[in-house]
Amino acid sequence: MSSALLEVEGLTAGYGAAPVLHDVNLTVQPGEIVAVLGANGAGKTTLLRTLSGLVRSTGGKVVFDGVDLRGTRVEQMVRRGIGHVPEGRGVVTELTVDENLRLGGLWRKDRAEAKKALDEVYELFPPLAQRRTFAGHQLSGGERQMLALGRALVGRPRLLLLDEPSLGLAPKVTGQIMALLRDLRERTGLAVLLVEQNVRSALSIADEGVVLALGRVVVRNKAATLRDDADLRHAYLGF
Template sequence: MSSALLRVEGLTAGYGAAPVLHDVNLTVQPGEIVAVLGANGAGKTTLLRTLSGLVRSSRGQVVFDGADLKSTKVERMVRRGIAHVPEGRGVVTELTVDENLRLGGLWRRDQADAKRALDEVYELFPALAQRRASAGHQLSGGERQMLALGRALVGRPRLLLLDEPSLGLAPKITAQIMALLRDLQKNTGLAVLLVEQNVRSALSIADEGVVLALGRVVTRNKASALRDDADLRHAYLGF
């Protein structure tokens, strides 16, 4: 659709001469949460890495807010309003919580608003506010996930590419992070492309879902329809 914030058409990408993604098409509308689902090896992480410029595509088009992102450098992607929180959280463990968060706003010209964004992140994550002087390696897994997400939010992104936020976390923490994503969507209009192995959690907050298998889109539908499609769930989603 022409109104899409993110439009991906015919995307083929991989590592070296081996494609992982094959002719992928998807869209994300402003303020929409789209869950990318599928088994291990389906190409979910490669999709996010390609969209954020870490992996170069061999064919296809990625358009964000009307601009073709082909050959756009990673730092330019951030300035355009795309934030990528990779699997494994990506916290700089030698830096404090506060220093990690400030990294998310170093590039911003409006430093006054960057400070406001930092304060807002501490309001969103009171646990981080209590540990702002603690080093990254001193944090729990849940706190590190909050920190990685908070650092992305300091940049005030319009689109968040979020890879496996529940990985290794207790169900209670997972539920808190999913609820936060839904609140951010409602309160700020943030769009999210969410890769998540916890299919039930992802579909509980997503507006739509895209199912990948062997690097190809098997189906895209409303999240509620995917939850209700027993044959598809059993075949591709494992529940």
């Protein structure tokens, strides 16, 4: 039996009659960070949306912790332990920081556990604790990214699907976000499937890299190998 937390085999998906992903295969082990890289239009966001249930697959299978997720509703994905932070951060700007975070734990029936999860996020992100009553639109870009991450983490996921966390952020803030992901992995065993245009940042924290081109996996290797192979970087990653 496989030890992988997530197994994707032969995944095909898209919008309407137009497939975007073609026969995609990848795995994520418990506590592993896998970076999904590629040019705009490669299918990276569609991959995460398919894994979280927002886009229905038309072929292949997605197995999480030994369970085939085909046909699973989005809200059930969260209960099973999959958190998704979409591109653009997905913060409800009219709601306060506290209200946004509580949305991530609405499905929890145990109020004590819900409060504990909320407190853990405030401890993880001190700036959010200082801005509990601020509306989302009053936050900086970095704070909004913290809030989006925090809302997903309130659900205590075992796998985090993270789409372009560095988008629009200053390099210093990007570094802080990447360091946080590495720390979460080390402290909690969180597995991360990370879509990121900032290739250097992604490979600096990833264990493995998967490169997509036109919806197909063209390279799958250790992150260190991708970083050190100049020919491969020039061919597929643009640096």
